[in-house]
Amino acid sequence: MIDRFGRPIEDLRVTLTHVCNFSCFFCHMEGEDSSQSLLSPEEISLVAKVGIEYGIRSVKLTGGEPTLRRDLVQIIKELKDKGIKEVSMTTNGVLLSTLAWKLKEAGLDRVNVSLHSLDKQLFKEITGVDALDKVIDGIKEAIKAGLRPLKLNFVLTKKNISQLDNIINFAIETGVDELHLIELHPVGLGKNTFEYHEKLESIEKILKEKADKIEIRSKHYRPRYHLNNLVIEVVKPYANPIFCAGCNRIRLTADGKLKTCLYRQDKEIDIIDILRGNFSLEEKIELIREAYEIAIAIREPNFKYRVENYASS
Numbered sequence: 230m231i232d233r234f235g236r237p238i239e240d241l242r243v244t245l246t247h248v249c250n251f252s253c254f255f256c257h258m259e260g261e262d263s264s265q266s267l268l269s270p271e272e273i274s275l276v277a278k279v280g281i282e283y284g285i286r287s288v289k290l291t292g293g294e295p296t297l298r299r300d301l302v303q304i305i306k307e308l309k310d311k312g313i314k315e316v317s318m319t320t321n322g323v324l325l326s327t328l329a330w331k332l333k334e335a336g337l338d339r340v341n342v343s344l345h346s347l348d349k350q351l352f353k354e355i356t357g358v359d360a361l362d363k364v365i366d367g368i369k370e371a372i373k374a375g376l377r378p379l380k381l382n383f384v385l386t387k388k389n390i391s392q393l394d395n396i397i398n399f400a401i402e403t404g405v406d407e408l409h410l411i412e413l414h415p416v417g418l419g420k421n422t423f424e425y426h427e428k429l430e431s432i433e434k435i436l437k438e439k440a441d442k443i444e445i446r447s448k449h450y451r452p453r454y455h456l457n458n459l460v461i462e463v464v465k466p467y468a469n470p471i472f473c474a475g476c477n478r479i480r481l482t483a484d485g486k487l488k489t490c491l492y493r494q495d496k497e498i499d500i501i502d503i504l505r506g507n508f509s510l511e512e513k514i515e516l517i518r519e520a521y522e523i524a525i526a527i528r529e530p531n532f533k534y535r536v537e538n539y540a541s542s
């Protein structure tokens with residue numbers, strides 16, 4: 230099903246918890262207020278299953294830190310059993326060396342691992358935790374377990390721009406499949422720390438010159454630069470109408486809301502009373518369908534192209 234702006238929904242991003250074992254100074258918290266709530270594996274998979282009727286094909290698990298959920302294996306199994314084609318997870322990677330094989334066996338298809346520095350001191354300054362070695366072990370184990378394509382998420386800031394070359398070399402040497410260069414979003418803590426925002430334009434200029442091949446992904450129309458068996462994908466959502474025009478994502482918050490955009494807390498449909506209410510399964514499914522239809526109807530690009538933004542005065 231397509232929204233008023235011609236955009237399908239295909240990808241459900243689920244916040245499993247707000248609890249985290251890192252404290253990244255820029256964390257956007259997926260655009261959510263912190264809460265203690267947790268949806269159960271059955272609740273999450275029911276919402277995902279109904280979403281299939283509206284075009285959902287893939288589910289991304291996030292947080293907080295999703296690997297802190299003790300029932301993560303069950304969540305993944307339920308999502309796969311309900312017919313979700315691709316289940317992936319974004320993680321800080323610190324628990325991956327022990328969990329990778331178990332998660333793969335449960336049906337997890339792939340992971341994005343956040344890695345913002347290869348310098349131990351800077352890693353600790355950014356994440357609040359002295360855990361670089363564990364994260365590197367986690368990345369290697371995830372590759373061995375076949376959680377591929379394995380993607381690294383590197384949020385570019387003034388603090389870590391000097392790390393970029395090291396990260397690219399590390400990715401190539403380790404057999405990482407993709408590196409996502411992510412612009413800092415002014416959301417959550419990112420709003421208070423936006424002074425560290427660094428533009429990606431000059432890096433993209435170099436990538437354009439060096440790339441063997443350049444593609445544009447349909448999701449967010451993200452540019453992808455192929456470089457020595459590594460794909461570097463540029464994720465530049467801020468004030469970018471092209472990114473929003475290609476958005477195929479809808480979100481399920483930790484406290485049970487269908488959220489239509491990272492940036493918008495006014496465009497959410499609260500479905501917790503449906504999930505926890507005294508309804509039959511058929512009634513719940515019908516009410517969740519209605520919620521998806523409302524969410525699709527109110528969904529809109531946060532950044533829209535306006536001629537006046539571009540016309541000379």
Ligand code: SAM
Nearest residue numbers: 255256257292293294320321343382413414419
């Ligand atoms: N704890 C997990 C992790 O660290 O990957 C998953 C949750 S984290 C909120 C999801 C992704 O968003 C991570 O790759 C993280 O680096 C990125 N992220 C967090 N805050 C951001 C911000 N203000 N701007 C851009 N990306 C951000």
